[in-house]
Amino acid sequence: MAKIEKKKPAGQIQKGSAVARLAKPDAWSRADTRSAAIVFGVALILRMIFFFLNRHNNPLFDYPIMDAKYHLEWAQKILSGDFWGDDVFFRAPLYPYLLALLYKIGGAKIGFVIVCQHVMGALSTVLVYSLARRFFAARVALVAGLLTALYWPLVYFEGDLLFETLFVFLTLALLLSLAAAIQRRSTALFLVSGVLLGLAAITRPPILILAAVLPFVFRYAAVPRAEKGSPLRAWIRQTGLVAVGALVLILPVTVRNFAVGRDFVPIASQGGVNFYIGNNPQSDGRTAIVPGTRWDWWGGYEDSIRMAENAVGRKLKPSEVSDYYFKKGLKFIITEPGKSIPLLAKKLYLFWAAGERSNNKYIYFFWHQSGMGKVPLPGFWFVGPLALLGGVLLWHRRRELSLLYLFVAAYTLAIIAFFVNDRFRLPAAPVLAVFAAYAVCHLWSVWRSDKPAVWKPLAILAACAIVVNADLVRFAENKIEEDALSHYTLGNAYLNRADTDKAISEYEEALERYRRYKRPGFLLVARNVEYNLGRLYWSLKSWSRAIPHLEKVGGNDQYALLALEMLAECYANEKRYANATEAYRVILRAAPQNRKAKLGLARSYRLSGDLDRAEEALNDFLAGYRPPGGRPAESPEALAESDAIRAETEALRKARGGAE
Numbered sequence: 325m326a327k328i329e330k331k332k333p334a335g336q337i338q339k340g341s342a343v344a345r346l347a348k349p350d351a352w353s354r355a356d357t358r359s360a361a362i363v364f365g366v367a368l369i370l371r372m373i374f375f376f377l378n379r380h381n382n383p384l385f386d387y388p389i390m391d392a393k394y395h396l397e398w399a400q401k402i403l404s405g406d407f408w409g410d411d412v413f414f415r416a417p418l419y420p421y422l423l424a425l426l427y428k429i430g431g432a433k434i435g436f437v438i439v440c441q442h443v444m445g446a447l448s449t450v451l452v453y454s455l456a457r458r459f460f461a462a463r464v465a466l467v468a469g470l471l472t473a474l475y476w477p478l479v480y481f482e483g484d485l486l487f488e489t490l491f492v493f494l495t496l497a498l499l500l501s502l503a504a505a506i507q508r509r510s511t512a513l514f515l516v517s518g519v520l521l522g523l524a525a526i527t528r529p530p531i532l533i534l535a536a537v538l539p540f541v542f543r544y545a546a547v548p549r550a551e552k553g554s555p556l557r558a559w560i561r562q563t564g565l566v567a568v569g570a571l572v573l574i575l576p577v578t579v580r581n582f583a584v585g586r587d588f589v590p591i592a593s594q595g596g597v598n599f600y601i602g603n604n605p606q607s608d609g610r611t612a613i614v615p616g617t618r619w620d621w622w623g624g625y626e627d628s629i630r631m632a633e634n635a636v637g638r639k640l641k642p643s644e645v646s647d648y649y650f651k652k653g654l655k656f657i658i659t660e661p662g663k664s665i666p667l668l669a670k671k672l673y674l675f676w677a678a679g680e681r682s683n684n685k686y687i688y689f690f691w692h693q694s695g696m697g698k699v700p701l702p703g704f705w706f707v708g709p710l711a712l713l714g715g716v717l718l719w720h721r722r723r724e725l726s727l728l729y730l731f732v733a734a735y736t737l738a739i740i741a742f743f744v745n746d747r748f749r750l751p752a753a754p755v756l757a758v759f760a761a762y763a764v765c766h767l768w769s770v771w772r773s774d775k776p777a778v779w780k781p782l783a784i785l786a787a788c789a790i791v792v793n794a795d796l797v798r799f800a801e802n803k804i805e806e807d808a809l810s811h812y813t814l815g816n817a818y819l820n821r822a823d824t825d826k827a828i829s830e831y832e833e834a835l836e837r838y839r840r841y842k843r844p845g846f847l848l849v850a851r852n853v854e855y856n857l858g859r860l861y862w863s864l865k866s867w868s869r870a871i872p873h874l875e876k877v878g879g880n881d882q883y884a885l886l887a888l889e890m891l892a893e894c895y896a897n898e899k900r901y902a903n904a905t906e907a908y909r910v911i912l913r914a915a916p917q918n919r920k921a922k923l924g925l926a927r928s929y930r931l932s933g934d935l936d937r938a939e940e941a942l943n944d945f946l947a948g949y950r951p952p953g954g955r956p957a958e959s960p961e962a963l964a965e966s967d968a969i970r971a972e973t974e975a976l977r978k979a980r981g982g983a984e
Contacts, residue, residue: 343769346461346762347721356462360453363469367449370701371442371479378483378694379435383817383826385483386434390621390684392485396434399424412585412642413592414625417577418527419487434485441489445482448489448754449473451496456758458503459725461765468761472754476701477680477746480691484684487527488750494524495531495751502538503727505562506545514562518569525570526577529591530738531751535570537730539563544726587641596646596653597628602671602743603653605663609671610681610744614649619848671740676712677795678705679802680746687746688802689810697804704746705796707753707760709788714759716784717766728755800843808837808846812853824860831857851876855883858890867894885911885918892924901932919945923968930976938976945969 379385388396398420401409423437430436453469460468472478481488498520505513524531542562574591581589597614601607606615613619617627632648633640640648657664680687680703691697715729722729732755739748763785770778800806815830831853838846858874861867871894877887892907905928911921922945929938946969 343766343773346464346765346769347459348461349457349459350461352457353462356453356457356465359462359466360450360469363449363453363466363473364446366470367446367473368443370473371446371482374479374483374694374696375435375438375442377696379438381695382690382693383814383821383823384685384690385438387817387820388434388485389813389816392684394621395420395423395485395487396427399427403428408580408584410584412581412587412589413577414594414642416487416526416529416592418523419490422490423485437485438483441482442479444489444493445478446473448478448493448496451493451500452754452757455496455500455503455755456761458500458507459728459758460762464758464761464765466761467764468758471702471707471757471761474701475707475753475757476691476696476699476703477687477750478753479696479701480687481747481750483694486684486747488747491524491527491531492751492754494520494527496754498524498531498534499727499731499755502541502566506542506727511565514565515569518566519572520569521566522570522573525574526591528751529595530742531735532570533734533738534731535563535567537734538566541727541730544723585642587643589643589646593642593646596648596650598742600649600653602741603656603664603667605656605660607667607743609667609674612683612743612745668740671744672736673795674744675736675740675749676708676792677799678703678708678793679795679799680704681744682801683745683747685813686801686804686807686810689804689807692804693810693814704749704753705793707756708792709785710760710763711756712759712788712792713781713785714761714763714766717781718759718762728758731755806837806841806843808834808841808843809849811837812846812849815853815856819856819860824864828857828860831860851879851883855887858887862890862894865897867897870894871898880914885915889918889920889924892921892928896924896928896931899931901928904928905932923972926976927972930972930979935976935979938979942972942976 394415402421402424426437426440427433430440449469449472452472453465456465456468478492498517501513501517501520504510505517521531521534539559542559578588578590581587581591587593598612601612601614602609604615613624614628614631616631617624628649629640629645632645636644636648674681688697715732718725732752735752742748763781767778767781767785770781796802804810811830811834815827815834818824818827818830834846834853835850835857838850854873854876858870858877861870861873871891874887874891874894877884888907888911892904892911895901895904895907905925908921908925908928911918912925915921922941926938926941926945929935929941
């Protein structure tokens with residue numbers, strides 16, 4: 325009778341094979357210490373290169389914008405003596421308080437803070453090595469550590485005053501602590517894990533979703549071991565220890581919020597607003613703007629509160645504003661499934677898509693601006709497909725690796741529940757690097773031992789790469805040659821540094837890029853560009869260059885009036901007196917008491933030869949004249965105006981005499 329061979333189950337790896345040895349997490353050795361040091365060294369060298377290039381080439385290094393500016397202003401407020409604040413936290417507080425400490429130690433130098441963040445980022449790569457070493461052989465851990473060290477979005481975000489660097493570090497420390505606690509069944513380590521979860525939560529609250537999956541992790545990832553009592557009791561005990569550790573950090577924040585604001589906000593009041601941003605009929609799944617609000621940071625913040633209070637009909641506490649927007653977002657999900665389900669699917673795809681989506685400023689542009697753009701470093705385009713392959717190859721170990729699998733799944737859900745961008749996806753990248761590292765080592769081992777067998781995983785990798793990287797074909801943000809908005813941002817930075825020539829150059833470049841590539845987003849700032857260029861040319865007395873920009877400002881706010889004042893002066897200096905007269909008339913229709921326009925109107929009439937109207941306009945101005953700031957001698961502004969009045973009066977007298 326023929327012997328029937330038992331078929332090996334799909335996915336099962338032969339014991340003792342090169343691939344099987346990848347899954348053996350043997351004891352830490354001196355070789356591991358050397359490997360971890362290599363990972364740290366590579367990470368730190370790359371980060372220091374980026375630091376010096378970024379500091380030299382990027383004017384935004386010392387000119388934070390948007391969220392980074394908000395964090396810096398918060399830290400400066402803390403250092404000024406307002407330690408506790410006077411309202412509940414809108415954002416989680418740990419990073420701004422750490423920023424305040426580093427800012428104080430470093431002598432109010434942003435460079436010192438960034439160096440500290442780069443060191444923290446380099447330490448995170450060692451945590452990745454250690455985490456991978458808990459589950460895999462040293463070779464996999466080394467590749468995981470190096471992938472994380474070279475993953476350029478991590479390096480990029482460490483160069484800005486954002487919470488990502490701290491949050492990534494705390495998340496990795498939490499996962500490493502949980503892995504050790506599960507393997508050792510250590511009460512102390514479960515408590516430490518809870519404390520790390522609390523620290524991560526007061527850096528970024530969505531990490532608390534991990535608490536929902538921890539009981540499953542404790543059940544499935546447990547090392548077989550005789551224990552007294554039922555398994556259920558052990559899971560409850562372990563979860564309770566983590567919860568207690570987390571509450572030690574979270575409760576003081578909750579108490580502080582209630583003490584200063586008389587409002588129950590466990591950590592921060594931002595959650596409901598962010599939930600609505602990502603779940604409304606106008607959401608694109610990634611833009612961090614409440615529909616109907618201004619696009620600047622404080623404008624959007626104030627408008628969102630005003631809109632909620634107008635809808636409810638009374639003043640609202642921060643928790644009530646959050647609840648209002650959360651309910652609106654939830655109503656959209658429930659009542660409009662035809663829109664909300666496709667939006668959720670889109671956000672899931674955006675999480676796994678290769679493009680590094682921006683939130684504050686365009687990532688690709690400023691990575692290239694630093695001088696690092698031509699360095700071939702891995703991004704999500706590389707790590708994402710390999711991580712998916714690693715997840716497939718390791719599925720037979722899903723119980724043992726449930727901490728990593730469930731972290732990725734839970735964190736993905738936590739992000740797509742709101743909105744997706746590269747900053748928010750970033751903490752998942754180091755864990756994905758572990759899966760990706762296994763995939764790399766698996767492919768290499770199979771290639772060396774059984775070349776024909778490598779085609780199956782390569783086919784899976786190719787399919788994953790197509791899905792992940794298809795996004796790059798139509799992803800506009802990586803086409804830096806089309807990026808007009810970022811040149812506008814650079815212009816603002818140079819303007820802030822009083823570097824007029826470079827500011828003009830960047831604004832002009834912004835307009836040129838927009839003329840060539842009609843990106844609709846630029847229309848949001850086009851008026852600002854025209855105003856700033858017009859004002860800069862006006863300040864240089866380049867009247868003819870200022871005029872075409874000031875003419876395009878338009879509007880009916882204070883900037884429109886300022887632009888008209890400068891435009892009228894430019895017209896007058898270019899001897900376009902009729903245009904100057906009309907511009908002053910427009911100003912006076914909108915602001916009848918505008919002193920500069922009244923005096924300018926008299927001047928333009930005089931220069932055009934209409935001396936009667938010039939005298940009438942001057943007399944009208946003098947009839948209601950009151951020196952600004954008191955008597956002329958008491959105010960530089962009043963003194964300058966008084967000199968202008970005397971000069972105009974004398975010029976009109978001479979013109980009258982010449983005419984006679």
